[in-house]
Amino acid sequence: MTAVTIPGLDQAPTTHARLLTWVQEVAELTTPNEVVWVDGSEEESARINAKLVAAGTFVPLKKKPNSFWCASDPSDVARVEERTFICSVDPADCGPTNNWMQPAEMKAIMTELYRGCMRGRTMYVIPFCMGPLEAESPMLGVEITDSEYVVASMRIMTRMGAKALAKFGEDADFVPALHSVGAPLEPGQADVAWPCNETKYITQFPEERAIWSFGSGYGGNALLGKKCYSLRIASAKARDEGWLAEHMLILKLTSPENKVHYIAAAFPSACGKTNLAMLEPTIEGWKVETLGDDIAWMRFGEDGRLYAVNPEFGFFGVAPGTDYHTNPNAMRTIERGNSLFTNVALTDDGDIWWEGMGEPPAHLTSWKKQDWTPDSGELSSHPNSRYCTPMSQCPILAPEWDDPKGVPISAIFFGGRRATTVPLVTESRDWQHGVFMGATLSSETTAAAVGQVGVVRRDPMAMLPFIGYHAGDYFQHWIDMGKNANAEKLPKIFYVNWFRRGEDKRFLWPGFGENSRVLKWAIERIEGKASAQETAIGHVPAPESLDLSGLDAPVADIEAALEFDAQEWRAELPLIEEWFTKIGDKLPTSLRDEFEALKQRLG
Ligand code: GTP
Ligand code: SPV
Ligand code: MN
Secondary structure, three states: OOOOOOOOOOOOOOOOOOHHHHHHHHHHHHOOOEEEOOOOOHHHHHHHHHHHOOOOOEOOOOOOOOOOEOOOOOOOEEEEEHHHHOOOOHHHOOOOOOOOOOOHHHHHHHHHHOOOOOOOEEEEEEEEEOOOOOOOOOEEEEEEOOHHHHHHHHHHHHHEEEHHHOOOOOOOOOOEEEEEEOOOOOOEEEEEOOOOOOOEEEEEOOOOOOEEEOOOOOOOHOOOOHHHHHHHHHHHHHHHHHHHHEOEEEEEOOOOOOOEEEEEOOOOOOHHHHHHOOOOOOOOOOOEEEEEEEEEEEOOOOOOOEEEEEEEEEEEOOOOOOOOOHHHHHHHHOOOOOEEEEEEEEOOOOOEEEOOOOOOOOOEEEEOOOOOOOOOOOOOOOOOEEEEEEHHHHHOOOHHHHHOOOEEEEEEEEEOOOOOOOOEEEOOOOHHHHHHHHOOEEEEEEOOOOOOOOOEEEOOOOOOOOOOOOOOHHHHHHHHHHHOOOOHOOOOEEEEOOOOOOOOEOOOOOOOHHHHHHHHHHHHHHHHOOOOOEEEEEEOOOOOOOOOOOOOOOHHHHHHHHHOOOOHHHHHHHHHHHHHHHHHHOHHHHHHHHHHHHHHHHH
């Protein structure tokens, strides 16, 4: 056997045999110039950022400390759902919402793509931990990548480097996550600012708990601790072990009487999780603190309550629409620096700008790296442009954010972006009905994924692109979680919609900070203090039970936002029928029963 010598390969700061073997195999397959074991230190971060600046990938911001502007290749701006695969051993463990391929077939294809794909580049080995390092069994992973942008982003988004590697010992379990931008460099070939490949694969092997990603540098496609690990792989693991991995924010709500409730909420991509998680209540005496803005892992505690932990360490938030009026706490978080901005506009004085920040400056450099003026007739920032910023900088971070025990959830919100039909808030009748609400959740597509925007589709529990196994089994798992629990201690489930519109397309509900009124109603329902009206779709606020004091909005709009319209809901039934037909034989009978009961109630 000829020993391949790649500089750095033998510098491993670990004796973990499985990790060493895997790194060696990947290095031999992808043939990088050198291997770097990422330690997560300040010096290393400075080195990586300097390399990205020299390559033209990063532009340092003059107005924000240790922060960088970055523009992707215009073709690599969002998740690629069509190119995302769940390669379960048995095809029945997958679908109908996933793309499937036999693991061996996928590995054969991707192995050929990976062969020599890191030529001329550095291969980085990033040990990371999703969730608190002090967890009883820390959720470990290792991402191998040839992208410095990924290293810089993973440093913000995960607990990584030496502190994560310290948890590996000799033989701890970990998720291997292989990533390449798929852009080898020939000797003498100049690099581009954003290397990527037209061919893309985002592949999960759920049984093996492994991830292979190729061709993209964008967030969810490339930062493999995020959607690939913490949702697709984790959801499969959660099904096997009796917990939940969900696309949910986690917030702490404190009432004027100092009662604390924790709320988790699932909204599809670009539908308001980050904004709700950091909300500044407009109602007197209520306080919101943030625990997470995108992902929640939830399991039952010894006291029978459902506890949630955020596996992430940073926020990867939608930039457009974010400003001091809509989300002041996100603005304060990024003001503190140490942040990356991808596909937003760059101001002439070295700051960032995006649509929604008020009056645009007279001149900008757009996300396409072109001169931009208010007359350009196109957006300065991509609609899915993002800020990547450390959670620790959030001024309203809840003190218990890093507690491995998690926080006990009082309420789960499901919500989507619907111009019609779905009222501002509806309370489910019970757990099973709440699961039905989640399973039939619908939303207009957004720029977070490649494809048409504004098309209504079913997005069950906001997990459509993220369920790592068969959606019917996933629904059954949700039902079973409720059955195995003490009903008294289960979170109450609500369905919300901040995005209902009037005839002239304006939003009927002012949203953002005003959403605190809905949080308050939900908590008062749980505490038995607020009244509700029963409708065919669930309980809606009784007149006067929703606190509208001081709300500056036309009464007619609020009424229209709150309205349950039986006619609109009857029109919804065939769409639910079609969705359930698509799920097929694995649809839990209890959800079929819920559907029949809804039909009955609607008459
Ligand atoms: P992902 O990070 O993609 O999972 O998205 P997210 O669910 O965290 O979405 P985010 O909070 O970033 O919001 C996406 C867009 O919706 C932004 O442009 C927000 O300004 C807008 N938005 C958020 N909350 C509200 C609201 O209450 N009302 C209205 N009208 N828009 C909102
Ligand atoms: C989403 O699309 O839901 C996101 C951004 O939160 S990404 O990390 O790209 O998935
Ligand atoms: Mn998300």
